[in-house]
Amino acid sequence: MLAYYLRLAATSFRRTPGLTALMVCAIALGIGACIVTLTVYHAMSGNPIWWKNNVLYAVTMDSWDPAQPFDTDRPALAPPQLTYRDATYLMTSSIPKHKAIMTQLLGMLSGAPGQRAPVPVMTRATTGDFFPMFAVPFQFGGGWDAAADRGPQPVIVLSHAENEKLFGGIDSVGRTILWNGRQFRIVGVLADWEPVPRFYDVVNNPFAGPEDAYVPFNWGPALQELPAGPSSGWGSQPVQSYQDFINDEDVWIEMWVELPTAASRARMLAFMNSYWAAQRKDGRFQRPLNNHLTNVGDWLQVNHVVNDDNSILLRLAFAFLAVCLINTVGILLAKFLRRSSVTGLLRALGASRGQVFCQHLVEVAVIATLGAAVGLLLGVIGLKAVEALYTAASAMDAGSTNYVALTHFDPIGIGWALGLAVLSTVAAGLYPAWAIGRLPPSRYLKSQ
């Protein structure tokens, strides 16, 4: 029966090739636009560590200026970073399973075999738990322990790409390299790791990709390195030296904790609140209590990681798809109605309503599948165009958005888009197929 319906559909397409092509094109364009916007949106709004979403928390405390909120547009938010004083105190807690503080430093790597000039690399200064907590995969070696954090010991972890560049991809663990003119021992090389977005640091561009080198956090203060990313202060006191900077109310440190149970979350928050109360007595924290543990998904949302343009374009693409589908419903209805004398004949010869319905639905499904296939192709072309458009504009720019990762054609997102396409077109075809089956055959046999 299906083969017969398919043959009927083919005959119908041959009779009106223009109309059929038009419907396929309209659906394809709608789907293509949706695929482009959905892919970028999906990548931007992705949660690269979703399986730990409910155990990883960003720690924030509102230590800001009593006179005005950190963000005047959203006064309820605490600053996204902590002061040195608060971060180092919170790190003494033994409540979290894992805990890490971090900032971005500019590092100069030199002294690799055959290297002529030092190369600047973005470096994450963090504590040893960073690697197990964020499930960072290693190609060689591993992270460092608490003793290395305390020292700080001169240990460094390189990214896969940096190890390729400096050591040609060999196992460089155990070798030494100069970081900002000092000898560091390589203890680990990461495997390819590209969390999109870089959830643990949304203060810097979250789409710039992870850093190329990792050193213990305390090297920042030990070498008096100022953070390379944003640090914000409100001028609570004059800052004359690096010591003033780290003692001041400047916020520049991100902190993450892993809290596996609701009880540990409550204990951590209580720990933060009691610290807050004690510090408040000493004259700090004059703003209302605003301590927060925010999970990864909420953190990305609160910090507006998906930019407004993308969500507007996504909705626009869906509006376009809707128009295309409405158009298809109209065309199908007209087409089926025009053929109603044939349908009437079929009904008179004994075809049931269900059979007429199925026959028309098969025709719709063929159009939907063709449209989805062409739409997929258009979507891929569109993504390449977007990638080219942006990459050309931001080439050779350290810290800029990695558009290749954002326009990466991901199968899950595409599956969604295609499923949506076929489903919506078939849904659009349901009404015309049903309407035509409902017509009494006699009316269409009588005249014309």
Add this chain to the structure above:
Amino acid sequence: MMSLNVRPVLSALFRNRTGAILVALEIAIALAVMVNAAWIIAQRIQQMERPAGFDVRDTFAIGVAALTSRSDLGAAQREDLAYLRSLPGVIAAAATSSVPLSGYGQGGSISQRPGPRAPSVDERSMQVDESALAALGIRVIAGRAFSATDIQPLSHDIFAGAPAALITQSLARKLFPDGNALGKPIYGGDNNTPMTVVGITNDFMGSVWGSPSYYTVLYPQTPGSFGDYFCLVRTQPGKTEALMRTAQRHLAISNPDRVVIVAQTLEYYHRRLAAENRAVVIFLTLVTALILSVTCLGIFGLTTFNVSTRTRQIGTMRAVGARKRDVVAHFLIENAIVLAIGGLAGCTLALGVGYWLSDQYQLPRLDLRYLAFGLVTLAVIGQLAAWQPARRAAAIPPSVATRTV
């Protein structure tokens, strides 16, 4: 004549209401999308056309960072500037702490009163030497520029104020709405040390993160407090790229105490600023155009279908005395009714979407002139789309009425 035509049109319309409703729905969505897209496009183009305020062409930036915290950036800077100025083709070379439009730079808040509680304005700041204005092609429109004696030595105090400052016209107007800013004290950094406004420059954009701003402050101070500095180099036209490569090669090896972190033309940063907006404009225009064409196809299809299913009625109309143009009018009026219903629904939808956009994304409220313009455009295009099938209907001869098939 018109009023006589409307009744048969309405009854004809009512007989095939599903098709008409679908097209009206398309028209409504198309109008809502078109009007709001045009409104967003207009905002973006306005943003893209805001002048940078400095000479974007013929200038490049080389950024240099200390290899260790012990590196002597002051000495390195003097050496680098002397080398850059010695290159044939270089017109001016200056050292700054920030590169306009690049994302490398500092910002803070500035106030016209001392103390932590004074109302302040967010600004982008630059530590500059006396050549920076020449390198960027920025004009002093009141007061004076910095001279070599104004420039403070390199300080590791990142909040250190300077005794003097240059501010842009916009910032001057913002800080001193009712008077002359020249010679007045302003407060930034630790909020207690006054700086005197010695000059006011034309508006130019500072380093960007977020949206570009004309609120820029220049401090006469040798840059380097942040562990890095930038050389801004103005060259003769056409020599920028080549000189940048030469300078980058030389600076990369001339001093092992510091490292070149970036070399880029200001033209590049300026292009990059517009790139995101340009992509949005392209996508919006493309999709809006497609929605309009699909809607026109819908109108065309509906009218064609109506004409082909009503051949006998049209023949009859003609046989009882309707002229060709009456037939055309019949279909155009029918289309106009669909357009009117769709347009009305579209207006509501467009206003709703506009309200939602301004609420959700802090866009300015939709300008109603855009809505009016969108309605007229859609009406004209919609009638044009129905024109051809209506003309074909008029060509049906009266004799069709007497035939049976």
